[in-house]
Amino acid sequence: MDSFSKFTQNVSTNWTPFANKVSKGFTQYKQLASETLGSHAEKTELPQDYVALEKRYESVRQHTQVLLRLTKTYASPAAQLVDMQALQTQFSTLTSRISGKQRDASDREPAAQSEKQPMSPQHEISRASLDAAEKIGLEEPLGAALFKFGSIEEKVGAEKIKQDQCIQRGFVEPTSQMLESGIALAQNARKQVQAARLTLDANKAAFKNARPDKAQEARGEVERAEDHFVTVIEEAMNLMRSVVESPQHLKCLSELVNAQLNYHKEAAALLADLAPEIEEIQVTQEALYHHDNRTISTATDDTSNNSNNNNNA
Template sequence: MDSFSKFTQNVSSNWSPFAEKVGKSLTQYKQFATEKLGSGTEVTELPTDYVTLERRYEAVRQALLLLVRHAKTYTAPPTQFDVQALQSQFNTLTSKISGKQDAEAVAMAKKEEEERKASNTYEHAIARTSLEVAESIGLEEPLGAALFKFGSIEEKVGVEKLNQDKAINARFIDPTAANIESGIALAQNSRKQVQSARLTLDAAKTAFKNAKPDRADVARNEVEAAEDQFVTIIEETMNLMRAVVESPEHLRYLSEFVKAQLAFHKEAASLLGDLAPEIEEIQVTQEALYRHENK
């Protein structure tokens, strides 16, 4: 009997806050439904300062979300060559295993697979194709020589692209995503609490308006408590949104994004700048020989 009494006491103590939470949610839901039905109930307006700040905050939030999404796409390896790369990896692996059944062959094939994955950029794909074709044509041929030079430079450009992508991921995407998951997430949750507090306040106002005389004082106290809670959560939410809007970190991360791109394009321009006159010289020489032979 004592155990049963203790059990019922525990259930009662745990049920009370749960029942209070459910009752509060139902009150808010009822108020929300009443407003949506347009029954003429009073709706407390949010402060103008809050609405203005919320608009600025939402613009910043959306901008960061979009930039992170596009930056991830920009730094992601291309997918067009995945099937071809996988097939090549599979052929290499099976040929090595069939030719030599030992751990060394498997390890070598695995290493080649990892190297291919680590150099998966458009520039690397162009480099691989150019070098393979150059070898099949022959380096003694003008086109073969030009493709060899081109492939060699594109491979270096691909390495610089990978360096850029790593920098953007580490200095822009990761910290910005962390900010979205922390400060912005807190502000988002607080915005929801503002709406909940507003619904609770309006429900209390409606109850006070319809209260019987013997319930008037209690209903008035509930309105005052709801107003205090509404004001408090408004202030807290504005502080959280202001921290997002005014944070200098967004500019710091954006600056790192620009620096990474600038470093890549500078090095790529330097490499291609040295290559361009060499390819042009080969082309001019070949054209002169072609014109001479076809007179």
């Protein structure tokens, strides 16, 4: 009997708050349905300060979500899981092979493993260019140009990965933390405001339709709902203001800009050194090409003239 008595007491204790929660939720749902169906249900207006702040907050929240989604591409496995040592081994193997220094099977094994490693697009271009340079040959202008290009692209790829890792640490991770902490708290507070308003309006409607003997009790419910409504509005405004005015957004944006700036600066410097070399090879090859064509054309004309002269003779 004692065990059964304790059991029933526990059930009663746990059931009461659950039942109250269900009852409150039903009341809010009923009020929302009444408003949605377009009846003449009374609807308490939110303070203008709250509405204005909520609009500012929502703009910041949406911007944060969109920018985080877009910048997560920098944190993809290709950017984060790349094995730089393996890539450097592969690059060294390729360049040595092109130079005629063949490695044995054990030296080539790390390079084979590195092919399984995710790489930046620049590393893929570098590998393809160096492979092509080896097949074409460094004695050929195109082969020499591809070797120079592949060598620089490997360095540009290393800078790209460095940029991606900086963006991951300086923007993606702290921005995700903001969404999961401050913004999440503000979102929950906004839901509490909506729930408090529905409860208040439901209590107002109940007071309006209450019998005289229930009027005092209904008035008390309205007053308590009003106090709670004011409290949750203040809490929500504090949390939304904290999100809107936080310097963390600007700090993350600064990290994003600086990471991109450093990458483009280093990449531009590398490519600026490469461009004149490729252009010089191109100009030289073009001159040789036109010279050879003129030589062939002249030889053809001479042969044709000699043939004509022989025929005339």
